[in-house]
Each structure stands twice: as C-alpha cells, then as structure tokens.
Amino acid sequence: MSLLPAILLAAQAPAATAVVSVPDAFVLTCSLVGNEGRRARFAIAVAGRGEQRRFEIRPEGESPWLGSITAVRVGRGQENHFVSGGTSYRLVLEPDPGSAPLTAHAELEEDRGFPALNVRRAEGSCRASVDAAADEIAPLPEAPIVRGEAPPHRPVPMREGRVPSDCTIVLRDLSELTFGLEATFDAAGIQFAVSRAAGQAWPASAFTLRGAMLAAISQPPGGPPGGVLTIFGSAGGGPGGPGPAQIGYFLRAEPNLIESWIELRSTQGDRQIVGAGHCSVRQGANQ
DSSP states (O other), rough: OOTSSHHHHHTSSSOOOOOOOOSEEEEEEEEOOGGGOEEEEEEEESSSSGGGGEEEEOOOOOOOOOEEEEEEOSSTTTTTEEEEEEEEEEEEEEOOOOOOOOOOEEEEEEOOTTTTTOEEEEEEEEEESSSOTTTTTOOBBOOOOOOOOOOOOOEEEOOOOEEEEEEEEEETTTTTEHHHHHHHHEEEEEEEEEEOOTOOOOOOSOOEEEEEEEEEEETTTTOOOTTEEEEEEEEEETTBBOOEEEEEEEEEEEEEEEEEEEEEEEEOOOSSSEEEEEEEEOOTTTO
C-alpha cells in the first residue's frame, strides 16, 4: 500500500511482486471522501508516458478542491499536480494489479512541497470510464513546483492509546461503505477492531487484527509547538494464510486536529471488498 513505509511492508508475509499494466491512454471516474463528510467526484483523462504524459481533470458537480483548475504538471509514476482556486494539489493514482477494466486507489493532498508537510484532503477509488476520450485533453499552463524544507523527525515509542472512529470508504465500483473501526496502539504494535455500522451488511461479524506500526513526530519549520504525530499501521494476512481483511491505516495528529485514513482489502463474504476513504474520530472518546 502506498501509505506504508518499507519497514512495515517488510513486516508482512512475503508476496510476489505484482505487475501493474497501465495503458498509454485511459479515462478514470473517481470518487473521494474527506473529513466533515465532504466529497469529490471527477473524471481524469491521461495520455502518454513519462515526461510526455498529459492529463486533464474534469470535475463532476461541486467540490471544495476541484474548482477552476488553472495549471497542471505530471510527477513521478502516477502523480498528478494541479492548481485549483490558487491552491496547489497532488493527486496520486495507484492502479490495482491485474484489474480489467482498470481500477485504482486515489489520494488527494494539498501540496506543501514535502510529503511530511502535505495535508491529505480526500481518499477513495477510481474505475475505468468510457464517457470521454483520453486524447481530448485541454492544454493548460504548467503548474509550479512547490518546494518545502524537510522537517526534522524522530521515531517515538507509543504508550497505550485508542482511536475509535466511524469510517467511510469508496469501493472500486464507486459505491460507499461505512463501518466502525477502533485502532489501539501500544508497544506491541497496532490492533484494529472492525464492527458493523447501522444499516450495513459488512462485516458479517466483528473481527480484530493485530499488525505492525511505525510512529514518528515531525516538527515542520515554523510549525505548531509539539510538532505533528504521524502513525502508519498495517495488518492482515500472515504466514498462516490470509486473514479476514488487510488494512492500511494512516493517522495524523497535531494541536486541535486528529484525522485518519484507511485502505481496506477484504475477502469476507461473496465478493472482494477493495476501497479507501476517511475515518472520523468519535467526539468525546478517550484517546
């Protein structure tokens, strides 16, 4: 998962490297969820490879992040940078291996020029679209490169704590699923307790997973006192075979702000559940 550092990936069971085949031209329809229940739905048309790649974002309806797009620039891999409403953004697509038609995980960040400084705004899923041709891409000025100073950071040991949340993810068919998630972290790692939300059919029964975790505090230049605490967590299949789910979890906490994001893969039930989205921390909960 794109959220996890190499140390967490190494902690999981060995797996064959998946080859992702992406066509030279494609159109994806994407749906993302953010905090406070905000949504973004859009199509992205992509054509070409490497430095010759071009893209265009076509918003559907109103969005707090995708208004009037005035400049675009391609980055490494499937990184797409653009300027909307005077703010620089970074949209990252992570195509699913072997998906036909093409599907992908998507993250939208406000670009501050350095990954530890970027602010995630929404996360979700994309699927192939035939609504518009990929080669019909409007020319726009090149978006400026945002440069940020790398903040100092250090690993931190975690005392016992828990973050109870209500999560909403966008599945690869662009429908939404909600469920409860309680992340508990301690010196042994991280544990996820997943429970059904009212009116939802998944999960069939509550379950828990124990996984690896990495936590660090970053102090951005000129940032708030105490810095920013970031926790990466991963849980799922192990040497004994696949578990009920695979979960990637990202939590960011700073003064007056705590938010978390999740990517979920599950083989429970009749069909595989693959999606990503936002988790709202329950107000008044002990953390």
